[in-house]
Amino acid sequence: MDVFKGVRATVRGGVKTLCRPTVTGLENVPTEGPFIAASNHLSFLDSVIIQALMPRPVAFFAKAEYFTTPGAKGRVMKAFFESVGSIPVERGEQAASVAALDKLVEILEDGGGIGIYPEGTRSRDGLLYRGRTGVGWLALTTGAPVVPVGLIGTEKLQPAGSNRVRPQHFTMKIGEPLRFEHLGAKHPLPARRQATDRIVDAIAELSGQERSDRYNQAPTGT
Structure with a gap:
């Protein structure tokens, strides 16, 4: 925990000083x-920003390769993502994704905070896309309040396709918490959709983004 706090404090200081x-x-x-x-999700750095600036720890998903890259760079990446509470997940593997969701539920049941992007992947055109219902499932399954977050301008920190910050x-x-009935894991699909839409509406009000009624898709090969 001391390491976690130290990393967050260091990143927070750097973000505040530079940005x-x-x-x-x-x-x-x-x-x-x-x-x-x-x-909403505009930049690779969004998770780091939220983890650094929130007053409480927030656990996010992170690509599994961030934890398995070999060499000195890999060790640094692994130490960083572990210290800020990131959860490794294999992209495109359903079983791994289900296990990752179970991990998020475990964190919430232990009284912790988790972070999620309802759009699924970052927006490369600035639109706010239709929310996938994982966030609604988590809210209804656990009864945890949802705190909507609107990020504005983070895409300028690291434009898509660039490795330079x-x-x-x-x-x-950060908006007021949204509260949903605690229905448990087995709840009606329409309730999940309704909760997700309410959450994305709150994000849109904060971010001011133009909406899309389509689901966002990650570019092929990323």
């Missing part, structure tokens, strides 16, 4: 108990 972000709504994050941070001002808005 001078505008952050509002920190008081909306519950001071105790489980919560789900649901955000460019310090830029950005904004992170």
Whole structure:
């Protein structure tokens, strides 16, 4: 835990110094108990930003290769993602994804915070895409409040296709928690869709993005 706090503090300091972000709504994050941070997704760095600037730890999914890359670079990456609470998941493998969702439920049941992008993958055109219902499933299964997050301008930090990080001002808005009935894992599919749409509506209000009624798709080969 001390290592976790140290990494978060270091990253937070670097982000604040280099980017001078505008952050509002920190008081909306519950001071105790489980919560789900649901955000739009514009940049590879979004998870790091949320993990650094939130007042409480937030566990996100991360690609499994971040934990298995060989050599010195791989060890640094693994140490970092582990220290900020990231959860490795294999892309495209259903069994691994189900196990990862179970891990998120476990964290919530232990009173922790998790982060999720309802769009699934980052938006490369700035649109806010239709939410996939995993976030609704988590909210209804666990009863954890959902804290909507709107990120504005983070795509400028590392444009899609670029490996270079460019310090830029950005904004992170945190909305009031959304609360849903605790229905358990077996709940009606329409309820899951309704919860997800309500969450994405709240994100849209914070981010000000133009909406798309389509699901976002990751580019082939990424």
